Amino acid sequence: MLAGLRCCICSRVHSLTSSTFASFDETELALHRMGEGRPVILVHGLFSNAHTNWIKFGHAQKLAEAGFEAIMPDLRGHGQSAAPQDPAAYPPDVLVRDLEALVAHLEVEDYDLVGFSLGSRTSARAVVEGLAPRRLVLSGMGLEGLAGWDRRAAFFIDAIDRFEQVRHGDPAFYAVSFMKTMKVDRPAMRLLLQSVDDTTAEDLKAVTMPTLVLCGADDRDNGDPQALVDALPDATLAEIPGTHMSSVTEPALGEGLVNFLSA
Template structure:
C-alpha cells in the first residue's frame, strides 16, 4: 500500500489547502466535518486505510479554516460556497475526472452543493447528514456561531457544551471558523434533484443532528440508506463506517 503523503495546493484565491493521500487506485475524495480534519475523520479510526487496502486512493483535504490548511481572517476569503470552490480547485489541480466523493456532516453538505454546481463523481456518499442538514443549514450554522460567540462562558449542561469541547480539543481557529460558517447557505429540496448519481446516505443509528436521513433518501433520485452504530460524534469512530464506504464504492 502506498504510504501517506501530504502536500499543499493553492485554491482559487491562493489560499493553501493541505491534501493527504493514502493508497493507490481509484481516487475517492473524502471531506471531513466541521471543526475536524482529515486525520481525525478518516485516518485515526482506519477508514482511509480500509479504502486503500480495497484498492482506492484516499484523497483527504483539510478544509479551509481547518487542520493544516490556510485559515485566513479576511472576510473576502469566504465568499458564498467557498468550500465548493475549494473542492473544484482540488479536482482541477489533481486532474480528477473519474472519482468518487465522500463527505461527513459539513463535508457532506459541501459534496452535495458541489454536485449541484456541476461536479460529477461516479458515486457519492453523504454521511452524518439528513434532509434538514441541507435544507435547514442556516439554523445549524447559527447554533455553531452562537457556540463560538459564547465560547468562554459555555459550561457543562449547556446545549453547546460538546461543540465547544470539540473546538477546544481540535484547537479550532474560531475567527476563521465563524467566517466559514457565514459562507454556507441552505440547499433547497428542489436542488437535490440534480444529484443523480448513485448515492449512499450513511448515518449513525442514533444520529439525527442533521435531521432525517430517511427524508434525505426520499428527496434524492437514486439513493439508498445504510446505518451504522453511534451518534453524530461516535459514528466516526466505528469500523462500520469504513466498511460501509468500501462496500458501496466497490
C-alpha cells in the same frame, strides 16, 4: 506532519503523504493521500480534519486495502490548511469552490466523492453546482441538514461567541469541547460558518449518480436520513452504530464506504 506514516496490510505498504495546493484564490489547503487506485475524495466535518475523520480510525486504510486512493483535504480554516481572517476569503459557497479547485488540481474526471456532516453538505452542493463523481456518499446527513443552514450556523456562532463562558449542561458544551480539542481558529471559523449556502430538496434532483446515505443509527443531528434518501433520484440508506460524533469511530463506517464504492 502526517507524511511518512506507514501501515502494512497483507504484506502491502500504504504510505500516507501530505502536501498543499493553491485553491481558487491562492489560499493554501492541505491535502493528504493514502493508497493507489481509483480516486475517492473524502471531505471531513465541521471543526474536524482529515486525520480525525478518515485516518485515525482506519477508514482511509480500509479504502487503500480495497484498491482505492483516499484523497483527503483539510477544509479551509481546519487542520493544516490556511485559516485566513479576512472576510473576503469567505465568499458564498467558498468550500464548494475549494472542492472544485481540488478536482481541477487533481486533473481527475473519474472519481468518487464522500462527505461527512459539513463535508456531505459541501459535496451535495458541489454536485448541484456541476461536479460529477461516479458515486456519492453523504454520511452524517439528513434532509433537514442541507437547508435552513442559518439556524444551524447561528448555534455554532453563538458557541464561538460564548466560548469562555460555556459550561457543562449548556447546549453548546459539546461543540465548545470539540473546538478546544481540535484547537479551532475561532475567528476564521466564524467567517466560514456564514459562507455556507442551503441546498433544497428541489436542488437535489440534480444529484443523479448512485448515492449512499450512511448514518449512525442514533444520529439525527442533521435531520432524517430516510427523508434525504427519498429526495434523491438514486439513493439508498445504510445505518451503522453510533451517534453523530461516535459513528466516525466505528469500523462500520469504513466498511460501508468500501462496500458501496466497490460495487
